Amino acid sequence: MNNISSIIKLKDITYFYPGSTKKVLDHLDLEINPGDRIGMMAPNGSGKTTLLHTIMGLCKPASGTIAIFGKVLTQERDFLPVRSKIGLLFQDSDDQLFCPTVLDDVAFGPLNLGFSQKDAGDIARNTLEKLGILSFEHSITHRLSGGQKRLVALAAVLAMAPEVLLLDEPTAGLDNTVKNTLIHILNGLDISYFVISHEFDFVKAVTDKIYSMENGRILTDNDIHIHRHEHVHKYGKQPHSHK
Template identity: 85%
Template sequence: MNDNSSVIKLEDICFFYPGSNEKVLDHLNLEIKKGDRIGMMAPNGSGKTTLLHTIMGLCKPDSGTITVFGNVLKNEKDFLPVRSKIGLLFQDSDDQLFCPTVLDDVAFGPLNLGFSQHDAIEIARKTLERLGIPSFEQSVTHRLSGGQKRLVALAAVLAMEPEILLLDEPTAGLDNMVQEKLINILNGLDISYFVISHEFDFVKAVTDKIYSMENGRILTDDKIHIHRHEHIHKHGKQPHIHK
């Protein structure tokens, strides 16, 4: 693959949820190339999650072409091999995590990729350490807080060493310190990623371009002008930074 090669290409994609007459994706086009770090900011219900699920083959489009790593994907058997190379962080961590303990959840991906039990656990431990949560190892996943689950879900995705990351609101529920850690991790990766978020500062810190969605289509950054609103407020008790 050369440096500017296409990793994911969606062409003229239309998608309706079964039984609904709302066209969520309407002749949508999107290309993610090697090295791209793209942010996506768009209103609730505009189809961002549906878009990621379409790339993964979890939503099957009514028309259009999905090409991933140069292969056109049509049926379930085409999507199976690419799913392990694309790391999707689900918007809802409960969709991602299903094992009894955190270590099992994070080791699940590497095990599925064919690593031995020993190696999968080793990879899982290293990934938890990298995210600063080695102490969660034996925790019961479903008893963790929302933010803690989010981190474990991220560990589960990163443990698979995907070739591209699709992150659906990764900072939702994360405190500032953990968000900073996530920013450092993302900025230290040398893979492409596409990250959905409603937090401008986060998106700006980790991406090179910001897209939006409207009427079932992508608006690229030459078509939108995202801007920041400043506001005034009382001093408050918590320390904070103005930039």
């Protein structure tokens, strides 16, 4: 883990939520390099979402360094310019979507990047079309179903043309047809991504390596080998790891 051209490099990160003494991230190291397509499968509460929020500067670590695109970021003003280049899909779509209509939500990012109203609208419509949801264009976002909102949130992220994607359970609530569309889209992207999911088949289809988390630290392919097979112990039917 020592690459000066890393897109994202976390070193020795420790994080506690305010008022808590539990180290959610404990001297954690992580590198995301150009070309990386990394999956993350780990139990509920292991700190996956906290990890993504730390990369974005939304959780401020007690110790350690965060370097993004080669620059060490410490204060809020350091994170501002990089946030628009990192596409974070929030675990909860309602944290991502706040405009009245779907088109407004998806055009919001491009407008913020300085595109004209017309160009931002065109980018938004193209992105919706790629995801097969152009028909939602004029829908009221908060009246959509959970799975539909998931797709709109993803469209809002992709419309920003980010340089790296951090996806927090993108398939939650998606049916198999839409999941296959997402697999096709991710496999067609030429940017690095880090995708959290509890769905082994999905992760296997879109990534080249699968990490996990335990006790606030990342376990890489070298530490574990996550796989699916069935046998007698109680986790036999779930994807799991052996130490």
